Amino acid sequence: MSSRVDDLRRITRWRLRAQLLHPTSASDPVDAVRHLLALQGQDHGGVLLSAALRAPGSSTAAVSAALESGRLIRSWPLRGTLHLLSPDDVAWMLDLTGDREVRASATIHAQRGLDDAVLAAAERVILAELAGGARTRPELFAALERAGIDPAGQRGYNILVWLALRQRLVVAAPSGKQQSFRAFEHAVPDPRRLERDDALGELARRYFRGHGPATERDLAHWSGLPLTDVRRGIAVAGDTLTRLAIDDTEYLIAPDVLDVVDPAPPVLLLPGFDEYLLGYADRSAALDPAHADAVVPGRNGMFRATVVRDGRVVALWRRRETRAGFTIEVEPLPGARQPASRALAASVDALGRALGAPARLARSED
Numbered sequence: 424m425s426s427r428v429d430d431l432r433r434i435t436r437w438r439l440r441a442q443l444l445h446p447t448s449a450s451d452p453v454d455a456v457r458h459l460l461a462l463q464g465q466d467h468g469g470v471l472l473s474a475a476l477r478a479p480g481s482s483t484a485a486v487s488a489a490l491e492s493g494r495l496i497r498s499w500p501l502r503g504t505l506h507l508l509s510p511d512d513v514a515w516m517l518d519l520t521g522d523r524e525v526r527a528s529a530t531i532h533a534q535r536g537l538d539d540a541v542l543a544a545a546e547r548v549i550l551a552e553l554a555g556g557a558r559t560r561p562e563l564f565a566a567l568e569r570a571g572i573d574p575a576g577q578r579g580y581n582i583l584v585w586l587a588l589r590q591r592l593v594v595a596a597p598s599g600k601q602q603s604f605r606a607f608e609h610a611v612p613d614p615r616r617l618e619r620d621d622a623l624g625e626l627a628r629r630y631f632r633g634h635g636p637a638t639e640r641d642l643a644h645w646s647g648l649p650l651t652d653v654r655r656g657i658a659v660a661g662d663t664l665t666r667l668a669i670d671d672t673e674y675l676i677a678p679d680v681l682d683v684v685d686p687a688p689p690v691l692l693l694p695g696f697d698e699y700l701l702g703y704a705d706r707s708a709a710l711d712p713a714h715a716d717a718v719v720p721g722r723n724g725m726f727r728a729t730v731v732r733d734g735r736v737v738a739l740w741r742r743r744e745t746r747a748g749f750t751i752e753v754e755p756l757p758g759a760r761q762p763a764s765r766a767l768a769a770s771v772d773a774l775g776r777a778l779g780a781p782a783r784l785a786r787s788e789d
Contacts, residue, residue, distance in 0.1 A: 441635050452478045459477075462698055464507040472777060474495075499588055500513060503588075523648070640705070717756055
């Protein structure tokens with residue numbers, strides 16, 4: 424019988440491969456995003472980095488260019504949380520999840536005075552604005568105010584998310600530092616629709632291909648769908664997935680991930696909301712529970728950037744912008760085995776390439 428340490432190492436090695444972190448094999452960031460299906464994207468700079476790190480030779484600028492061209496978009500297809508994804512996937516995913524999230528938001532809408540009449544009026548105003556092209560959030564809020572609809576106190580944000588869930592708009596490339604929106608019909612002119620069973624099977628197949636090995640509960644957590652839907656999707660996916668028993672737990676994975684044994688992975692510097700942690704309900708394979716409070720201080724949902732050695736989170740990192748590029752400060756986690764200096768320096772160099780500017784480790788005198 425294998426030890427718990429061996430089990431964790433096998434899980435993290437396979438996940439690194441499934442997530443395109445080792446080896447990084449996507450042809451470009453768009454291919455990487457499609458492979459993972461969706462990347463959590465409320466931290467705009469972080470999700471640009473997550474996509475860039477999975478495509479050799481890519482950069483956050485290349486991901487931004489994909490957003491500018493419309494090859495990537497952002498919306499709320501999972502758990503009512505903003506994600507980066509391909510326009511080819513947004514319609515069928517929202518067909519699965521959108522109505523459920525709209526129903527879940529009914530209480531907060533009522534508390535904020537967003538009844539059916541207000542929402543319908545807001546929809547007319549916003550869509551009229553977007554008919555002329557992309558608009559920033561302040562521009563849309565100003566239009567609401569002119570129509571007598573108060574966007575203050577999160578009301579405007581709730582309206583925009585409601586419209587996204589109903590496939591009326593998407594989040595486009597930012598305009599300067601402002602979030603920008605486009606009409607859904609302009610961003611997704613030929614939406615891909617699937618029958619519900621086919622969509623559940625597609626969700627299961629794509630999730631486990633890009634995140635496996637993972638459990639059915641991991642997928643339920645990631646998607647926000649009930650286990651009954653997840654189990655139906657796994658059944659529809661059939662033999663496109665392989666089942667593994669590890670430490671008395673059943674995992675699912677794409678068969679081709681099992682076919683290759685990769686050398687020891689490099690040290691990775693990942694942004695705070697990267698799928699390597701966010702993609703699972705149970706994160707213990709990569710994150711020692713004793714370090715969870717350090718990574719998510721106060722369990723407030725705000726994930727700090729992590730240093731990953733041999734598949735495990737061993738430190739935290741932050742960056743400071745300088746005239747020459749970036750200085751990277753690393754904070755080791757107590758009791759975690761730290762990477763060798765040369766390996767850490769190589770990962771900082773890789774981070775700099777992805778960010779498009781030189782990066783160096785902070786020295787004690789910094």
